[in-house]
Amino acid sequence: MKKKAKALSLALAGVMMLSLAACSGKAPEKTEAPADTTAAQSSESAGGTETTAAKTADGKQYKIGVLQLVQHTALDASNKGFIQALDDAGLNYTVDQQNASGDQPTCQTIASKLVNDGDDLILAIATPAAQAVAGATSEIPVLVTAVTDPAASDLVESNDMPGGNISGTSDLTPVKEQISLLKKILPDAKTVGILYCTAESNSEIQAKMAKEAIEAAGMTAVDYTVSSSNEIQTVVTSMVGKVDAIYAPTDNTIAAGMATVAMIANENKLPTICGEDGMVKAGGLATYGIDYYELGYLTGLQAVKILTEDADVSQMPIEYLPLEKCKLSVNEETAKALGIDLSGLK
Known part of the structure; x- marks a missing residue:
């Protein structure tokens, strides 16, 4: 009798939920991250997006906010991977997707x-998005991703033991291996220009690592920096005739403006080795880098532990993708335009 009564109760509850859905005029919508071609803009600039995942058995619903610095392939992929991890875990949540369009004051507004x-x-x-959120709260659990060194960026006390309300994943790329790739493709290269934005501590860390690797490989490294996307065309043009190759780390400003970099560099037969796959697809020559979708997925798994298992974010180490998760990416069209044979890399 108890089993029959319980079954009847569940059936009646189901009917009531269906009736409520019919009254609202729409069923719950499953969450999706912004597609690679469309950014979810901030409510201040272009309207944020908020969607709801299907309900789970425990009935508890979580509110998740996402602040993405700017739209480009790598960050979009990490966003998508994060959401997929939540869905795969069957998490019941709403997500407010916000994009600052590369503007730091907008980051601060959205963080608040x-x-x-x-x-x-x-x-x-x-x-920059992580720093904005860190400045807005010391209580809400915060996860960061696509950040090279959270400790060096003053986001956590240490990468092994964050000690506060922030943890996440690092997109530290195999810079040494990327410079080795450059040397293999361009054995006669003598001078390498390191192109990055000085507004990103993330990039300064990589630039320093790249300089050490370039000099260790017997080449000369020269910094070419921009403070905003408006300077990219001028700075890249100034590199022509002065360097044999360009190295661009996983810099968000350069990644978002990679089409401009590639246009000038490729027209002047100047090969560009990039920090990540999206930059290669946008016209760079090659990279050996991490998979940002997998990085975002790893961050999503951390979120599930925090929300459903009461994991202590202050004790959760910054996580990294293993080297075996890195992959070679080449742009055959760019190689053809530059007259470079990449067949030996396959």
Whole structure:
């Protein structure tokens, strides 16, 4: 009798839920991250997006805020991977997707909004976005991704033991291996220009690592920096005739403006080795880099532990993708335009 009564209760509850859905006029919508071709803009600039995942058995629903610095392939992929991990875990949540369009003041405005909304967890994608959220809350659990060195960026006490309300994943790329790739493709290269944005601590760390690797390989490294995307065309043009190759790390400003970099570099037969696959697809020559979708997925798994297992974010180490997760990526069209044979790399 107890089993029959329980079954009847569940059936009646199901009917009531269906009736409520019919009254609302729509069923719950499953969450999706922004597609590679469309960014979810901030509510201040272009309207944020908020969607709801299907309900799970425990009925608890979590509010998650996402602040992405800018739209480009790598950050979009990490966003998508994060959301997929939540879905695969069957998490019941709403997500407020916000994009700052590369503007730091907008990052701060959005960070304050997400904190004031009382989110259960905030994801910050890229270093400037993470710094904005870190400055807005010391209580809400915050996960960061696409940040090279959270400790060096003053986001955590240490990468092994964050010690506060922030943890996440690092997109530290195999810089030494990328410079080795450059040397293999361009054995006669003598001078390498390192192209990055000085506004990103993430990039300064990689630039220093690249300089050490370039000099260790017997070449000369020269920094070419921009403070904003408006300077990319001028700076890249100034590199022509002065360097034999360009190295561009996983810099968000350069990645977003990679089409401009490639246009000038390729027209002047100047090969560009990039920090990540999206930059190669945008016209760079090659990279040996991490998979940002996998990085975002790893961050999503951390979120699940925090929300459903009460994992202590202060004790959660910054995680990294293993070297075997890195992959070679080449742009055959760019190689053809530059007259470079990459067949030996396959």
